[in-house]
Amino acid sequence: MTVLPTIAVVVLVISALLGIVQVARGPDDASRAVCGDLIFFCAIAIFAVTGILRSTSVLFDAVLLATLSGILATAALARMLTRGHR
């Protein structure tokens, strides 16, 4: 019974590819930062789904750590966008 998780992985990969397209054509840096965020969380979701397909034991540990540290990249990008101003 791996049909539904496989469909989920395919849809998530399509979303990440659309995010990459948006990064390529994004008119300003803020759009690229947001789409980088989307691609990061797509990667976490792809890891979660492939983790249950391959039955790894560190699935939820990795998902929790990645979700918690995902804000670091976003905060850094937001600070860079404003050239250091808050």
Added chain:
Amino acid sequence: MSGQSGSDVLEVVGGVLLVLGSLFFLVTAVGMLRSGDAISRVNNLSPAMGAGMPLIIVGAALDVAARGELSVTDGVLAALAIGAALVVSSVASNLLGRAAYRTQRVLDPRTISNALGPHEDLPEPTWADHPDTAPAPESQD
């Protein structure tokens, strides 16, 4: 036998939740392509982080539970990950939305109201590229 069919039901429900969550990610990605300015894209991130990520984590937990491998620690970690996704998405959206508003040159002409307008000066005139859609000056009270 009944336990076997119960785990089958759990597995199907988990798989359906996984597909639903991935569809939220797809909706977000399509919305990124369709929206006109950076702050709309920050807004568009909400379905993926607020609905897609929790659905995928719950679906993964149900799928692992269907195989009888879900320990208590894993359940607590999954619940923490859902809470972290919600908190992180809101804080990240606030940070990135403020930065996007400050750095963008022009707002999408479909933007209806701009609550930050009186308080934040944009680097260049916000409505320069869309003079026809500039808001009417506020009436003096």
